[in-house]
Amino acid sequence: MNAKIKPKHYDISLEPDLINATFSGQVKIYINVLQDTHSIVINSVELDVLSASIEQNNRVFSLTTKYDEENETAIFHCTQQINPGDGILKIAFSGILNDRLRGFYISRYKDRNGKDNKLASTQFEPTDARRAFPCFDEPNQKATFSLCATIEENHRAISNMPEQKQCKNNDGTKTIWFEKTPIMSTYVLALVVGQLNCIEKTADNGTLVRIWSTEGLESKGKYALDVAIKILQYLENYFGIKYPLPKLDHVAIPDFAAGAMENWGCITYREPALLFDPSNSSSATRQLVAEIIAHEMAHMWFGDLVTMRWWNDLWLNESFASWMGDKAINSIYPGWQKWTQFLVADTGHALRLDGLLNSHPIEQEVQNPNEIGQLFDAISYSKGASIIRMLENFLGENTFRKGINSYLNKFQHDNASTDDLWECLQAESGRPVKEIMGAWIKTTGYPYIGLEIDRAKDVHEILISQKRFIYEQSASTKDCNETWPIPINTIDSNGKTSMHLLKDQSQKITIPKITQTEWVKLNVEQAGFYRVLYQNEDLYLLNEAVKQKLLGAADRLGLISDSFAMVQARLTPASTFLTQCNAYINETSQPVWSELLHGLRYIQNLIYGKGYYDDFTKYSRHLLKQIQSEVGWETNSNDDHLTSLLRSQILLSAGQFEDLAVLEKAKSELQNSLAMGNQIPADLRRIIYVLAAKQGDQELYDIFWELHSKSNFQEEKVRLLSALTQFQDPGLIAKTLDMALTEKVRTHETISVIVQSCGTHNGRKLTWEFMKENWKELDRRYGEGGFGLMYMIQALSGFRNNAALKDIDEFFKSNCVPAAELTLLQTKETIKNNIDWIEYNKTDLSTWSYLTEMK
Template identity: 40%
Template sequence: MKSVSPVNYELTFEPDFKKFTFRGQEKISIKISRPTNSITLHAAELAINQCSAWYNGKKIIPKIKLDEKAEELTLVFSQKISGKATLEIDFTGQLNDKLVGFYRSKYEYKGKEKHLATTQFEAADARRAFPCWDEPEAKATFDVSLLVDSNHTAISNMPVISKKNLGHKTLYKFNTTPIMSTYLLYLAVGEFEYISSKSGKTLIRVITTHGKKHQGKLSLEFTKQFLSYFEKYFKISYPLPKLDMIAIPDFASGAMENWGAITFRETILLYDPKTSSTETKQHIAEVIAHEIAHQWFGNLVTMKWWNDLWLNESFATFMATKAVDALYPEWDFWDQFLISEMIGGLSLDSLKSSHPIDVPVKSPSDVRQIFDEISYNKGGCVLMMLENFIGDENFRKGLHSYLEKHEYANATTEDLWNSLGSISRQPVRQMMNTWVRQVGYPVIEAKVKNSRLQLSQSRFLLENNTKTKQRNWIIPLSVRMQDKTVTKLMKGPVTIPYKSDWFKVNDGQKGFYRVKYDKDARDALGEQIEEKAISNVDRWSIHHDLFALCVSGQISFRDYLDFVKHYQDEDDYIVLSDIIASLNFFYIILSKEEFWNEIKEFNHDFFNKVFSRLGWDQVKGEKSTTALLRGQVISSLGRLEDEEIVAEAKSRFANLLKTGQLHPDLRGPVYSVIAWTGDSSTYQKMLGLYRKAPTQEEMVRLLSSLANFQDKKLLSKTLLFTLSKEVRTQNLFQPIARMVINPQGKELVWPWIKQNWKGIVSRFGVGNPLLNRIIGSVSIEADFEKEKEIKKFFTKHHVPGTEMKLAQTLERIRIHARFSQNTRKEFN
């Protein structure tokens, strides 16, 4: 810790919605451990009007130095001070439209344009709202007051303790917060409404803009359920008297765990039974569980520094799946975890440009780059692997010990390993440091020789064209054979006696690694897949590993397609979802090749077999995952211009235009098919539906579909529309994400990014996570020349905080280009 540390912030904010500015006043009680004549705080985009310090009963006026680049405010005193002191600072700032710091959000109610003010401080944007020590370890208590127009309501982390009318304004004063980090502080001002309930002594509210509170009923129920679940699981009561769940119209992230005042995109908190899909319902549950888990992991116990961000995000990811699965076992959420988390983690960590879970972080721009599939997905997966290794009960006791020991303080990864290792009496630190301290993960090569199963490990890379440093992982290994399962802690090569017809490494897919089988072992597994003699999870992992080996050039594309034939009678959601996604990926990547029609035909046959078992409409008693699969297959067949699918989609769309009726689970797929086969008249109809859409969820569906037309003039129109005022900044990425997987549209995206890059950066603001998504969107390219062009462009138009994403994007383009090159040789 530095020599100066905050104890308490007394903050008053007064937002001005006419000028989109705010005035702030603060008193910071500080402790100074050694005499100093200068104090440095964080401050960005603020004007300092007045500043003074109280020390030994005397007022001192310091000299002020603002360093815009370093985002620092330095106060220089004429004498040295130490011990206790109070800083008083009067400042003003902008209610910006960049979705970071203290910002404004726009919405409509009864035909009138309205604004609210809200905050997003993680990772390092509290400094845009008030001068502070904007680092996780600089914990303090906060006393917040908000002076607002009388027609507005104010919200913060704690309950209101007093309301005072001051002319046309109202002063809201909130209770003192627990000791916490600046990034968890929350402020909101606007015209809100809410529904409420209680969980034990905790008041729970779902807060929305006017006219939307009825869409919060499902989230209110989820919040009560998950809060109760985590209190029981962690054996520590939720420490605040209230928990607000707040739907914000404009929000860059999905949600944010501000202590006692969690914020969400409207699409992730609000649920309309008439238009919300099964996927939306499950996503709402998962994100609510994730953010509530943070109230313990992240808020009660906070990482010391951002290199341990994974302690927050991986745990929330892992614990959310545990909670949802416990309360809704019929959703098969651990199976879905493989699709939502393991695929993303394995994919990003297959790159040389990936990073370790525990990653060095120096600046705010470094922090913003690591909110990715490593900190969330890979971390969640290695926790699943660890829990499986030490056992559920040891894991739970270890977490309780860790939380109890470090509550209201900061902790490191080592602190966690100490708790889990001491409870389980297993080599937790030794094993887990090989997973969190080094980049990448292993592929285990498995072959049978002389009645012995021989297993060896090396790092798996999608681009393995240069020598890389040899790495070694301590792997909790499990190998299933016909009549037994062998488990070992694998540190080097392993040999197992073998008297079986087949074997499957990574039984149950608990380990974060891939497996490469020789042809004989692979063929034997193919038979087990056809007979469904192994679990759905194992059938999934065999396919997913084979897909990655194919993309990396370790097996041929034809061998991959031949193996997929073993899945002709597959009926499980995660297995089929993965195969469909993989076949669609190849359809996009190879769309310019002469042999493309052969791939289209293969895909069409496979998808048709799946659809014939599903049909268009929900069957009573079917699993919720069936609805997710049905949507995937209909969209995929529509893109292949299946006549029956197209005809039925047109019929259902015509009925929607006439009656407004279409099942929520079918809206996305039908819009997708209608767009793909549509003309300018269809485009206008869909644009009209977008403009009248009753919910954000429906708007996003329709906006995405505008990028699914085949006519390039219409697609160019969509790109132009994307930058208009009719599209929220938070949604700007949606049509781009759809267009890059449209064979007719993907070549339009990069020229559009180049042409509009300056405006995109200006609209998002430096540091906005959405910028990285825009850069990442072009990773679907498969052209060495395009990779050079993109690299050259961003060398000239560099934006801090995008370096890592750019390196990953360029690497993916090279991987795709090399895969296309190899496949071309195969087919010619």
């Protein structure tokens, strides 16, 4: 932004006024002027600069201010020449505590007495520190920070560093000074102000760890505190670098745009991502809390200690935090089978997005806040994490770890690039890491592998080839000839393995000899970021291995995932996948069922209302029958974690596939609970609410809103909101959508209501009409970008006809979304693919019979 100026230190004073939703402040920025200049350009948006001056050599010069709203900067001009050397830039300013969950914002909530209350919080990533104070708001403009806050006497303030001192003022306020931070980027600075309490514990390494919440919710932080202590110990041990700050706060914020934010030493969270109530929280929430804490704590090293130079390398932050967080969780909770779950939550998610033509490379050039915000997606988080896992598998765990330690030690308290990481890993491993990983980072998409095995004889050599995997099968995509260096491993019927590196379009590889009736599987444990298209004979042998559980859960998951992807891309017909599902009828793995059910639900949405829809749902219920019987409805204190997740998943899916017995059971369980006052087990509560709502009337609808109003636990409110989106009556759907824009629903939960309403057959068109009618308010709240805007537009991907596609296209031509241009392109591409998929499969599914599959 300004090569003439380098910030060294900020002294910041902020005074938030929660009653009037405003704040005032002053900042002294100690700068190094690198060359003669008459002007200083600094980031500032939605701030009124009241005065500005620069001091050099004991002389003070006033500065005039000019705003550049498009580039989110203020330009300070000096009539005197500003000379090279040290200087102090002094700025007084004021701003608003906005309600858009960015910058310095206000969060409203009801306290434990049911009274309205407020707190103020910051959310600066990626480019919103400039909304709280004028600053050089770029990740490579690192500096140290000294912050003080003047707040009401009955409030508390939390920031990155411990409190240094405080004093009471004569006007009912107090001023708190915090210790000076290490050198860091502006986007990880934090301040939270309000009526907050905490629980705390000192870790073995001497770090004070605290869990903060609004008053009355402190006890729900006990689980998070225990998890955070364990993860801190694991991460310090893995990285070989002590956590750099004296304390680590985790703060639950009532209104919060994302899941959490990795402010150094002061991590902020959405309440259900941090607070856990053993009596009222589900197993899914138990896992979510641990996962998000692990992800954010990994950022304390990857992102905060070592920071990417510019946002094009965002993946260095997010991918490593995703991968490292899961590595920590897998060590602490091995029974959760986190790496198998990773294949669904991360690898599967990324493969699905990256199969679109309108995807983007992991390393993407970006210039402005709109472009930067769009990088926060499954490519930067999940594809990056998946290729890191692939690289670790290729280099070996110990070698990879040594390379990571070298990278962190070399660049701590500094900025780094992707090439810096590759060089450290290359030096440690002696392998051509930079050459291998270049294509994976800089190229959009990924390959699928075809293999040819001569089944007429015993073989020890097979021909493999690669081609880009794309959902759209058109003349323009058939000649795609990108190639990737692909680490390929194999396993066969005898458990023998081999490792290869495919560099060309095709090549022969040598494997342990297999007979005509023995199988071979590529991509062992799905460690590679690619798909595999098997010939029918090979797939038959592998399906037999699935039936006999001769393959591990990750490999069983990979087979069904790849097969469905080929169906989705119209490389094989839908009936191929449906037939293959029969091999999984004895499946007991929760992650495997997650992947299989994803495919079934995708087909269900696209064929709803078709003549073969009833056959499809009957077959789906048939597939679930055995596992449904095994998990049952009864929860048990001895259930392991994955069993609890599986039960919820299977029963909910059975209801979605219109299993009348399951629907009736959900309805009766809810009626008994309402009549007798007995509590529904937390793991069953959401599915019972949702399935009861699918059959519900106005009376039940009103009951759910009443329960929502009475609950002071956000997780329960979220469950009830999910159910309120599932009523079938159009009038009730419309009412829920209208309520989503009132104070009854938190700003970030409005997005969830829209997304879930749009995910139902009866609600999709109504939700789209609601979005169009209320676009002015939705754009005001979310139009500047972030997860909310992207999720809202992605929700339209379920449409499956040209009329809807045309309407969406025309609406957004008149109502541009510069902060979600790529998401809009992806959504329109997906709808087009839906239309083509229905046409491609209509004959196949019309002649397919569930009776044949059930034999």
